[in-house]
Amino acid sequence: MASFGKIRWISRSISTLSSPPLRICVVGSGPAGFYTAEKILKAHEGVEVDVIDRLPTPFGLVRSGVAPDHPETKIVTNQFSRVARNERCSFFGNVSLGSSVTLPELRELYNAVVLAYGAESDRSLGIPGEDLAGIYAAREFVWWYNGHPDCRNLDPDLKSTDTAVILGQGNVALDAARILLCPTKELAKTDIASHALSALEESSIRKVYLVGRRGPVQAAWTAKELREVLGIKDLHIHIQQADLVTTPADEIEMKNNRIRKRIYELLSKAATAGQGPAPGQRELHFVFFRKPDRFLESDDRSGHLGGVRLEKTTLKGDDESAKQVAVGTGEYEDISCGLALKSIGYKSVAIDGLPFDNYKGTVPNLGGRVLADASKDHMQYETGLYVCGWLKRGPTGIIATNLYCAEDTLACISDDINKGVLSSNSLKPGREGLRQLLDSRNTRIVPFDAWEKIDLEEKRRGNLKNKPREKITTWDELLEVATE
Incomplete structure (x- = not known):
């Protein structure tokens, strides 16, 4: 784990900026993650959103879960790509929560963190x-x-x-x-x-x-x-x-x-x-x-x-x-x-530092706000920590279900912004701090333009076989093509 002292040093180094933007990190680039990012960007001008994913490829279950003979369902990736290309949004592929960066570190780097990493068990x-x-x-x-x-x-x-x-x-x-x-x-x-x-x-x-x-x-x-x-x-x-x-x-x-x-x-x-x-x-x-x-x-x-x-x-x-x-x-x-x-x-998986219901496979939450303690008469929330998608409600619904789920979580985020619970006065290093932290750990980041290299190569190979794409299926080759 990186020392928090280093992250605080990063914060001090950019403290001269005026009117700093609110910085939010979304963990998971599937439908829940991208719908959440899109809605945050539309609802709050000036907010910066970074989307991280442990895979070098975005889109989660749209890529790895939707059946290959359902191409019409995958068209939604065009919408998600427009979100990723937004100048206020960055994609960090090949970044794993828990090993590349911990949840406490993300919470120190960003004003808010939305967990939407789905279910991988x-x-x-x-x-x-x-x-x-x-x-x-x-x-x-x-x-x-x-x-x-x-x-x-x-x-x-x-x-x-x-x-x-x-x-x-x-x-x-x-x-x-x-x-x-x-x-x-x-x-x-x-x-x-x-x-x-x-x-x-x-x-x-x-x-x-x-x-x-x-x-x-x-x-x-x-x-x-x-x-x-x-x-x-x-x-x-x-x-x-x-x-x-x-x-x-x-x-x-x-x-x-x-x-x-x-x-x-x-x-x-x-x-x-x-x-x-x-x-x-x-x-x-x-x-x-x-x-x-x-x-x-x-x-x-x-x-x-x-x-x-x-x-x-x-x-x-x-x-x-x-x-x-x-x-x-x-x-x-x-x-x-x-x-x-x-x-x-x-079933979703638990990570260190996150309340988790092992029986349901979900994070205890109310509308998307993560509950630090739901056992008392007065519910206590984890400030600046939210969930969306299967991690929030369990592995149910279709892709569009995540759209409504994201709206629900956005309502909580917007309410906390309006009430001053989330404030840009609390200066956070955001993506620059994340890049420095990952660089210090020699983590190879796959940004969205590197994913586009993978995308083009898969389509090129697919064209040779009269297919929409020929998927690259190994970690090594995905990273190799991304860095060409």
Whole structure:
């Protein structure tokens, strides 16, 4: 850790400036981070905003989470790029909170810090066999096919089995199923990572089971995502008719939620559309009212996944939340498989100096203001410290959800500025101080114009293969291209 004396020296060295700007640092360059930066810049003229990210590449899950065959969703990066090019904004790529710079140091360098670094870990099922080879978090699998440098070498074995089980029924689970089952000729036209495309071209996966604890009425995906996977060419859809039988409670849920009703209708139509699979046809099985009990070891390969044991469930009303919850029945069944993806939720990670709720995977906050102590009658806030995005509310929602989340956090920041809680009279070194601190630690900063070199090179390589871009997927090459 750098001495705070050095940072104070930096502050004194620029103390002769008149009317210094308010300086705010946003940690995380995904949708939550860039929407927050954009709204701060628009709402407060003269405020300087710096966005830092541990990756050399900006845009967070827009780059590493959005499926490669969803290019329209990625158009938002044009808007974020305009924010980064604003003369009052700077991007610091390849800067990791906790190792490159600590949170206490950022708080001394800036008038305010907004944490929007998302969720880079995963929830655990906590069941036997979870450490067997062949089991991955869906996040890892998504990062792998999207070319995230942390998962470049994941190398899931897609050739030793014809069956994959995906635990979870949200949009991430549907994306993973679609990537496993979609014709690779279609994926070849996208920005999917080349290593993933090669593996998928040689894949033996022919059956995918999407497993959910509750029923088709409670599935968490969107109608758009569901229609996409149901529309895959030459794919047999299997849904047990018994799973489509609704209860009065289901009918109430559908009456109160148009999206749930639409999803149920799509599934019902798909279930009656065909008979059994044709020889060699790929299959997608929607499995409802089942929860994972344990992973089973392969009889043929020690230490490798051989199947998943599922417990049948039934739904019971939860009086507190007015939701139906799944409870086990004590009946079990096994699905043989050699690949399993856990799509049960991303989880944010704690950092030193930050209050953190380990159970929820979020930072305790009220509207975006970080709570130093929420246990007392009078809530105490961490002055100048805010959160936005998944770190604030948990890993839910779509990209646009972060827009409203950022507005919520901005309202807190603006209120604190207007009340004088955040004041430019408290001179802070901001980006110049951050640069000096990072330089003293030999941290290689990737500014936005260096990212643009990566961007141009990826597009150039993609053009040679008739793709929108050919992603650079290793840390070394990303940094090499950035500094050329």
